[in-house]
Amino acid sequence: MSKIKLSTDRLTIGLYIQLPCAWGGHPFLFNSFKIQDQQQIDVLQSLSFNHIIYFPEKSASVPLPANTEKKSHDIEPKDEDDYLDALWQEKQRRVEEQKAYLRNLRKSENQFKQSLSVVRAINLKLDNQATQALSDATDLISNITEKLNGCNSTVLHLMEEGQENDKYHSHVFHVAILSMILGKALALSEQELIYLGLGALFHDLGKLKIPKQILYNRPEVSSVENNYYKMHVRYAMDKINNIPDFPNTVTEIVSQHHEFLDGSGYPQKLKGDQINLLTQIVSIANEYDNMCNPTDKHPVRTPYHALSHLYKNRGSQLNKEILGLLVKELGIYPPGCIVQLCNEKYALVLSVSKENILQPNVMIYDPSIPKNDAAIISLSEKELKIEKVIIPSRLPENIREYLNPRARVNYYFEHNDVS
Structure with missing residues (x-):
């Protein structure tokens, strides 16, 4: 897949981009994403990047011509600051949620x-x-x-x-x-x-x-x-x-x-x-x-295909x-499944609650983020949905190693002792 360095003055809605810095160096939830609105462009241009990485095949539009004069969008500086603050606050909230999630996961693993x-x-x-x-x-x-x-x-x-x-x-x-x-x-x-x-x-x-x-x-x-x-x-x-x-x-x-x-x-x-x-x-x-x-x-069947087979073929x-x-x-997409999301990212389903069986917690594949720091998000809080299940053997080796689909699928439930 081709990728091109692009100056931020050429950004437009619909471009799929990757940011040239560590995950903690920007306010967005992902290092790579498709630009959704002008506010995202304004934030990107305020971050003083010399360039960003643009992926033509994943984009729904083409960059603006070089040296395009920046248009005024009638947005008050205070509104831009409020939007940027909101992004950082949301990111910090997600960081704290991920820490709490990992604590509960480790506790369940120890009990298991x-x-x-x-x-x-x-x-x-x-x-x-x-x-x-x-x-x-x-x-x-x-x-x-x-x-x-x-x-x-x-x-x-x-x-x-x-x-x-x-x-x-x-x-x-x-x-x-x-x-x-x-x-x-x-x-x-x-x-x-x-x-x-x-x-x-x-x-x-x-x-x-x-x-x-x-x-x-x-x-x-x-x-x-x-x-x-x-x-x-x-x-x-x-x-x-x-x-x-x-x-x-x-x-x-x-x-x-x-x-x-x-x-x-x-x-x-x-x-x-x-x-x-x-x-x-x-x-x-x-x-x-x-x-x-x-x-x-x-x-071996994936959890998704095992569940589907039992339900469709073993009813008698x-x-x-x-x-x-x-x-x-277990949900439509049980823990242990590799899935592709609507934003084309790959993810491993880590946990599910029956209150949100279509929106499990997933670990996102992002090569610009170290595997041990991979983003874990709840699809119930994000405007993302699962597009399809991927058989692990069909994944490129680098993605498979990052997401580490389990050779053995075991579940355990989350239990918090009442103190």
Whole structure:
């Protein structure tokens, strides 16, 4: 894409420009943007730039001829000063908002990592300290339930990637979080949420007995190997049936999590209401996570495409009401998506609130701003909208490295302790 140095006396509305200074050296929210009005031109000309960078292909107009005499716009100096002050104040407000957002994000990440460590410890105790493992799992899920019920509005954040060799624990914990968020949306009781979280946490326990060459190579396995894979439900049941006082409702979730409403699931080919409602919730969370984060050779789907596929193509197998709730909770553009905005900028969706499912918080790609200082904005406060979702592999390498789309998509909710 061509770019041309341009003196500020040639600026006009419709030019797409990049400013030749650091982000903190000007009052605008972005280092590059399309000029919208004369006030922006007046501010740009007041900043004493020797030149700006102009992008012809992105512009809706052409520069003024060289040495064009500056026109009077009948704007009082005080009005120009007020406009400039307003720009700086708005920018400072956004800076403070971004700092607060990052604090909340880091807090959620710490809670996520601590909980994931507990999940690992629970798994290690299952062989020789099964009763203690169940007790620890109940404490973990009860604590998460209390925090989740304490949130007036659920804000979901995209987490940093976990350890590459930790796919099992990341999967079951992520399914638990998604299931409990859906359960809260369905107004389940506290005890039902606890059973739901426990069922999700233990649903794949039997996979620990399946050889890795089968687990990691599906669907490129023989029919015999695939039938062996399906035995993981039976292996999980064998395990939990030996744990004293294991809740019957949780057992039912584990035994049914691969059953589908149309009877096409396994191992019992149950249909409709034969499948526990809590199981139907876990099944949807499980399918979504498996599409975004396959541990085998199934293709990876973006969160947007996974959600779209489930909603459009799996309605006969999965509960449509719960699928609708999943869309409401994750948004049309779930965290983890790479999107292109109406101003042609690329962005990574970082978090979403169901009050603004079309207007998530995004991190903007801007090569003139260091990656660690990248702008994070809420589309609900900016006249920007998402134009389309971009598959990460189709991005230029420099943009992909900057936005860092997660190889593994994990969510956790924002919770602020009441002091």
